[in-house]
Amino acid sequence: xxxxxxxxxxxxxxxxxxxxxxxxxxxxxxxxxxxxxxxxxxxxxxxxxxxxxxxxxxxxxxxxxxxxxxxxxxxxxxxxxxxxxxxxxxxxxxxxxxxxxxxxxxxxxxxxxx
Amino acid sequence: xxxxxxxxxxxxxxxxxxxxxxxxxxxxxxxxxxxxxxxxxxxxxxxxxxxxxxxxxxxxxxxxxxxxxxxxxxxxxxxxxxxxxxxxxxxxxxxxxxxxxxxxxxxxxxxx
Numbered sequence: 581x582x583x584x585x586x587x588x589x590x591x592x593x594x595x596x597x598x599x600x601x602x603x604x605x606x607x608x609x610x611x612x613x614x615x616x617x618x619x620x621x622x623x624x625x626x627x628x629x630x631x632x633x634x635x636x637x638x639x640x641x642x643x644x645x646x647x648x649x650x651x652x653x654x655x656x657x658x659x660x661x662x663x664x665x666x667x668x669x670x671x672x673x674x675x676x677x678x679x680x681x682x683x684x685x686x687x688x689x690x691x692x693x694x
Numbered sequence: 695x696x697x698x699x700x701x702x703x704x705x706x707x708x709x710x711x712x713x714x715x716x717x718x719x720x721x722x723x724x725x726x727x728x729x730x731x732x733x734x735x736x737x738x739x740x741x742x743x744x745x746x747x748x749x750x751x752x753x754x755x756x757x758x759x760x761x762x763x764x765x766x767x768x769x770x771x772x773x774x775x776x777x778x779x780x781x782x783x784x785x786x787x788x789x790x791x792x793x794x795x796x797x798x799x800x801x802x803x804x805x806x
Contacts, residue, residue, distance in 0.1 A: 680725065680727060682786075686736045
């Protein structure tokens with residue numbers, strides 16, 4: 581069975597600084613998708629970034645980028661120039677190409693210090 | 695384009711009662727999934743519907759059921775509520791199975 585592990589329950593970063601959130605996963609499949617979702621206090625789960633396993637190039641969305649290491653089964657999220665609005669719970673998630681369900685990690689709560 | 699809409703936003707029910715939650719997906723989306731979020735267990739997959747058919751089910755007891763209508767709207771039902779069913783229930787829709795999922799704001803269910 582696939583699993584997603586986020587080893588950092590909580591992190592803090594100074595505004596305008598860079599922070600990296602860690603995520604590892606376990607799967608025996610070769611075709612899958614990885615995601616980072618953000619859940620602010622409003623509870624709305626918002627997709628931050630998505631990575632297809634078959635793509636070697638790391639995905640980037642403005643200030644958000646990932647470091648995808650397929651062999652190591654690692655998928656970290658880097659947030660550059662952190663802003664107060666980035667404060668939220670961040671979930672790493674996995675979805676098999678042949679399945680519908682998303683498997684989530686336990687989440688990392690990110691605090692932005694002004 | 696309207697997002698995923700879940701109703702109601704909050705519910706308080708008594709043990710033993712049953713509850714129905716509703717989810718309206720983004721227009722055109724045919725896949726609807728449900729997740730339960732609790733502090734202890736995190737986010738867990740309940741089930742997924744595509745074109746009115748349940749295609750996948752998580753590891754939940756039979757008290758949890760769902761359905762999808764021809765307009766892709768979905769309902770989730772929990773019977774004989776237990777205190778442990780207190781959770782945030784999230785619905786997600788996608789254009790196709792395996793495509794990007796968009797989430798609603800959830801229904802906060804409290805069982806007393």
